[in-house]
Amino acid sequence: MSKQSENREKQGFQKKCPCCGNCLHFTSEIVKEPSFMPGSYWEREKNLRCGIGDFKVGKSNWCQEHKFNK
Structure with a gap:
């Protein structure tokens, strides 16, 4: 090494x-x-x-209660 x-x-x-984006408590x-294009769809993430x-958060926010999602 x-x-x-x-x-x-x-x-x-x-x-x-x-x-918040990689936190266990994030929903x-x-x-x-x-x-x-007809017949095709795109996915959007909402209600973060x-x-x-x-409460409402942004993916790049964080707090003292953060726990990494496994």
Whole structure:
């Protein structure tokens, strides 16, 4: 293992940051909407909410209650 890899492991380095989009408590709905081409649809995520406080969030927000989704 390289020295950089060892140092990353010692520090507990992670590429993913804590944010609502990867939190265990994050909830949302996927809706299918018609596309401009007949017969095709695109998916949109809506109703982004925190499962703890049941308030509206953005995917890049985060709080002290964050737990990474497995």
